[in-house]
Amino acid sequence: MKARQLFLGVDVGSVTTKIVLIDTHGNVIFQEYLRNQGGPIAAIQRGFKKLSKEGLVDSIKMVGTTGSGRHLASVIIGADTVKNEISSHAKAAAFLFPDVGTVIDIGGQDSKIIFFKDGFPVGFNMNTVCAAGTGSFLDHQAARLGVTIEEFGELALKSRAPSRIAGRCGVFAESDLIHKQQLGYRREDLIAGLCLALATNYMTNVARGRPIKPRVLFQGGVAANAGMLWALKHKIGLDITVPPYFKVMGALGAALFARERFLDTEAPTRFRQVEKIASSEAYTMGFLCDDCGNRCEIQEIFVDDELAARWGSRCGKWEDLSLRPKTRISGKPADERQGNL
Ligand code: SF4
Structure with missing residues (x-):
């Protein structure tokens, strides 16, 4: 066998x-x-x-x-x-759903969107600057409102009149949420309002006006949040599929x-x-290459104090691990590390 x-x-x-x-x-x-x-x-x-x-x-x-x-x-x-x-x-999405048109991915600290044509990815946008709507941001807001992240989504679905929350960026959303909380808005309305604001933020800052085509998949840790799923459906006006392995x-x-x-x-x-x-111990250090105008930032990984890999050079010269940089920009000074190079 x-x-x-x-x-x-x-x-x-x-x-x-x-x-x-x-x-x-x-x-x-x-x-x-x-x-x-x-x-x-x-x-x-x-x-x-x-x-x-x-x-x-x-x-x-x-x-x-x-x-x-x-x-x-x-x-x-x-x-x-x-x-x-x-x-x-994109590979996982097209494998599970060959008819995928758009992937909405919202993870712990960043979010992205991938556009497909005939089962192949043809474009994407990423947002790593504004934290609004990401998993960490939602965890933080749930804690502020005194609910667990698991209750957060379900509470949003109970709202009959979502509050209007400014979602232009994470800082505005948070301060507006605090303000409305102090005014006495109900918790479920605040949460539903926040989800709608974050869905709007996603469409503005991540999708950036590009057409969302079916089938729409929602993946990443935030796809577990029923409130965000509801808000994105509402905002996009299309059905959204949460794939079986959405977190991974x-x-x-x-x-x-x-x-x-x-x-x-x-x-x-x-x-x-x-x-x-x-049993391995690994750490990363880096240096700037000044050998031409590109000034590449080179990352180096040491495993058990041996230089194991480098990347970041546009010309490929630092892939030769026997080369030594003159100075490093993080970790121990270059002199201390030279025995390992
Ligand atoms: S790594 Fe290559 S491309 Fe980058 S700065 Fe150095 S010489 Fe230039």
């Missing part, structure tokens, strides 16, 4: 790390959503302990990473594919890329031993 073949996707974001394991058909075998308490490396290590306990590690044939911490994760884990968040979310779609996309690479090449994986992942 053929041994089981599994593919791992790891999505390291600024607030959470997501891990998904799929089989050759793309069925999800394991999923984990971890808060980055203690940093993303600790979150990855916790996730791997769980995978290991469930006896799933030996069947992993290839690994993909994504998210803002994808390079760090790729070095720690030994990834075979490294893709950006847009590609990974980036990791699912990364796993699908890893599966694709394996099926195309059957090349040996770079995946490191789980014991090594669990």
Whole structure:
């Protein structure tokens, strides 16, 4: 009998790390959503302990990473594919729903929109500047109103007269919410008003007037919030589908890329031993390259005090790890690190 073949996707974001394991058909075998308490490396290590306990590690044939911490994760884990968040979310969306027209993705600290044509992504917008509507912002406002984030969405649906809240940016929304709270507006009306304001903010700052085409998928941690789902439906005027793995779609996309690479090449994986992942110590440093007008900011990852990877140079020169920078802009001074280069 053929041994089981599994593919791992790891999505390291600024607030959470997501891990998904799929089989050759793309069925999800394991999923984990971890808060980055203690940093993303600790979150990855916790996730791997769980995978290991469930006896799933030996069947992993290839690994993909994504998210803002994808390079760090790729070095720690030994990834075979490294893709950006847009590609990974788009991959998962089109795999589950080939008729997808638009993906609305609202995560812990950023939000994005991806536009599709005939099942392929053709454009996207991202918003990493205004926090309004993101998971962290909603957590904060729920705490201010004395409700849990789980109750937050359900309360919004009970409102009969949503309050008018200014949603131009997070700061305005918060101060307007406080003001209306002091005036004695009912909690459910404040929450529904806030959801509508944040949906308007999303359409203005993220969608930026581009047409929203069906099928519309809503993914990312905020898709669990029934109030935001209701407000976006109201604002867009279309039905919205929340996919089954809405919280881990980036990791699912990364796993699908890893599966694709394996099926195309059957090349040996770079995946490191789980014991090594669990015991590794890693950190990031950086420097500015002044060798031409581009002035690239180069990021470096050290694993167990060895320089393991670099990225950020437009010309590729710093991919040669034997080269040494003159100075560094973070972490220890260059002299202290030269023994490891
Ligand atoms: S890394 Fe290359 S492109 Fe970037 S500043 Fe240095 S020499 Fe120029």
